[in-house]
Amino acid sequence: MTARWVVDDVSPERDLDVTWRPISLLFKNDPPEGSDYYGAAKFTHDLMRVMESVRAAADTPEAGNADVFKLYWEAGSRIHHDRNRDFTATQLLESVGLDTSHASAFDDASWDDAIRTGMDAGLALVGNDVGTPIIAIDRPDGERAGYFGPVISKVPPKDQGLAMWDGLVAMMEVDSFFELKRTRSGGLDFGDRPATA
Template identity: 40%
Template sequence: MANTTRVEFWFDPSCPWAWMTSRWVDEVSAHRDLDVTWSIMSLAVLNEDNDVSEEYRAFFPRALRYTRLVAAAKDLHGQDVVKPLYDALGTRIHPGGRSDVDEIIAEALAEVGLPADLAALSETDAHDTTMRASHFDGINRVGQDVGTPVIAVDGIAFFGPVVSPAPKGEQALALWDGVVAAANYPGFFELKRSRTVGPIFD
């Protein structure tokens, strides 16, 4: 494990930017020795005290159901179900373009082989302690003025990278090497430009 890079990845299942970054990390994982831990965070929790538009706030209850579902699944069935459940949800939400929450949750649970009755826990706060602890574990490493995803590389955390579409092949590896290089410099804090495209799912 001496050459293994330890990666922690915090995601909100509803976030298209986190989804594309996660596809990039999957691509890199096929070629590099990464030990990735997938953890939940919540855009609803992040913005619960912020002044946001009514349209954006109306999105939070739906997003919260997905985060609560993942937290419950982790509590009851362990860490190993987090990434498969994220994949099953995200495939339907993002490239699938769907918003029928009940059906998405039911199908995702069936795909992963989890009990159907877990769906009911997406509508309760029974596992919010887990969800919030995971959220703040990630966000407190980078500050409140960012979003999802949050990635830590060998313990050094940052927001992003935000990419569209998810890079593949040599481009994916080149970007990864740049991120690792930035994470290895203690004085590196921020690199940003305005987005010129929206989420591109391929």
């Protein structure tokens, strides 16, 4: 939901360049093998291997980031909107027009270093006692600041979403700010399935 909010509403209004980085809940939460959570975390982790393969093969970092976004958007739509985890990496790559040879990365643990590197960069900004999403920005003073969240149950109306973004950016300027939270109410509302990136 946070990605939908940033991509659909905030980015065009605040002229953002979004760079996608991995965070593996398999690495982060270390669920026991055989548990239901392990299966979901392992599947998305292995999809991140494919994404990192695609990123590495691109001619420029910008092109790699755009291709990772295509995969992320399509995988997220299938998992959250279609409630479907019964697809292969090959099918995912085909659906967004990328070279299906990257599907071999799904079972290739050599891509785990790239995932850990991206993950570690995000966690270095916010600490290890968080999950996903992590948002980082480059502040006017040249420093990079980040936070865990916001965790939202649905994308807010655009005017509220922009006000929320502006408030969160302002809080990043305050070095002593570290947490803001309230109890979740209601279920998740993913909205309409997004168009393919």
